[in-house]
Amino acid sequence: MEFGVSVGHISAVDFAQHGERLGFTRCWVTDSPLLRSNLFATMAAVALQTKTIHIGTGVAVCGMRLAPEAASGIATINALAPGRTYAIFGAGNTAMRMLGMKPTGAKALREYVRVVRGLLHGEEIAYSTGAPGSAGGEPHPIRFTSLEQKHIRLDPPPPIHVAANGPLSQAVAGEIADGLCTSFPRGGTMAEAMGHVQRGAARVGRTLPADFHTAALVNVLMLEPGESLTSKRVIDEIGPAVMTNFHYLVDWVRETGKEPPAYVRPVWNEYTAYLRARAAADSHLTMHASHYATIEPDEAQFLTPEIIRNFCIIGEPADLVEQLRELERQGLKQITFHPPFAQRYEVMERFSQAVMEKM
Secondary structure: OEEEEEEOOHHHHHHHHHHHHHOOOEEEEOOOOOOOOOHHHHHHHHHHOOOOOEEEEEEEEHHHOOHHHHHHHHHHHHHHOOOOEEEEEEOOHHHHHOOOOOOOOHHHHHHHHHHHHHHHOOOOEEEOOOOOOOOOOOOEEEOOOOHHHOOOOOOOOOOEEEEOOOHHHHHHHHHHOOEEEEEOOOOOOHHHHHHHHHHHHHHOOOOOOOOOEEEEEOOEEEOOOOOOOOOHHHHHHHHHHHHHHHHHHHHHHHHHOOOOOHHHHHHHHHHHHHHHHOOOOOHHHHOOOOOOOOOOHHHHOOOOHHHHHHHOEEEOHHHHHHHHHHHHHOOOOEEEOOOOHHHHHHHHHHHHHHOHHHO
16 A cells, blocks of 8 residues: 655645655545645645656546646646656645635536646647637637647656546546545445546446556544544644544535534534534634644534544554554555644654554
8 A cells, every 4th residue: 555645735745755755655635725825836846856756636636727727837847757647636625615616516626627637648639728618618729739849748648637525426437537536424435436546437338447547535533552542643633634524514514405424423512512602604614724734622512422433534553554454455555644733743754654654
């Protein structure tokens, strides 16, 4: 199994360098314009200051930019790090929510990936920027030009993966992409996710290639011997990631009208009351501003052991090794997780020594 680090700050490029030294083989660069540094500027900095680690968008948000612009960005990074560049495209929960908008749907995701992947393979493709009948709504051919100027690089073409937790978007990965990136438990089990991928492939008569990549964003909690899930160290280390998933559920329940999962119901009414009490015109910003970096002290009280168990892979090092080996047997090829910003070096060093070296 491969392991990845995540970088979102232009000032944290040294974390990618350190990950490379520790044996991490992939670097995901986040795409939340109101929360992190610019995606492509950060990728370029990582590309110029590393030698072996593969650099990818993790996750590039379709709603942030036109598909040809995204393709140009990826191809430009490929010129800086040829053969080390890849891209993961997805709906963009955090990034879009912070704009007060909904994430991209499966149909738009499919079209976006089609355009980007076609351009990166040097193809001329039909492209439309709007609805039929509107300005720019009629498809017209586009392709990269002036390639002799070496402003981008298409050889080798950067792989394109789809980030998806729902069945429709997971099927898109099977239809058109070079890989799937999902998350647990939001994306279901590995078997369920790959079932959706295979159905998507079958729908278009595609046989998945042997090198179809599978990755997951996984919350990993490495316990000390006998440690409780309510310890301050546990909350400080895993709380930011778990609360990010909790926020996802808040938006999901609000939009679908469905009941929240059983494991959050004991605190659900109290937590939604807490949100109402702090409601403001910029609530779409404040609720998501801490994602994967910190946890608000007032929110930590809502993280019960049951909630943590449902959002994480948990155990002492030997337990984590076995759980990861089982995921590998199920077909998962790579994981990445986001340690809290302040503890990122400590967490990743401990993980590399206690878990990665045992695999």
